[in-house]
Amino acid sequence: MILILMVNNEITYVGIAESGIIRKAVEEKREVRRPELLKIIDSLTRPDKISGIIVFRGPGPFTGTRVAVSIANALSYALKIPIVGIKDEKNPEKLLEIGEEKLNLSRLALAKAEKSQMDQILPFYDKEPSITYPKDKSKSNKQ
16 A cells, blocks of 8 residues: 655645555645644555555645655654655646655665665755744854
8 A cells, every 4th residue: 555645735635545446535624733644544555565665745734744754754664665845746646646656666675775775855944944033144243
């Protein structure tokens, strides 16, 4: 089974696909936080059933994108399964189609490499994160 994770500005989507078909999915019309995202994944499948991960890597909300990509990377590493990141595609079916192609290529590369050389996905942000107050540059230049 393939785990699909997507957190963007419109929805949070977690799906389980098998043989090119999305079998189960949960879609929320909001950005879901880390504990809730893990519970949704848990409700859809067991970790030992996941054979690959497709994650939407942006652009999207800074925290949501970072959390989804971090969870996907952690699961990939812990379960020793391939992972692919897709940028700019918000349709879950299209995400699956593109992701499955990339996963198949990733599996071929993984078969040739050692398990410790697995890919890691990096989030893509379309703007600077605004998670703190801007620094007062006039204070930092005076010394």
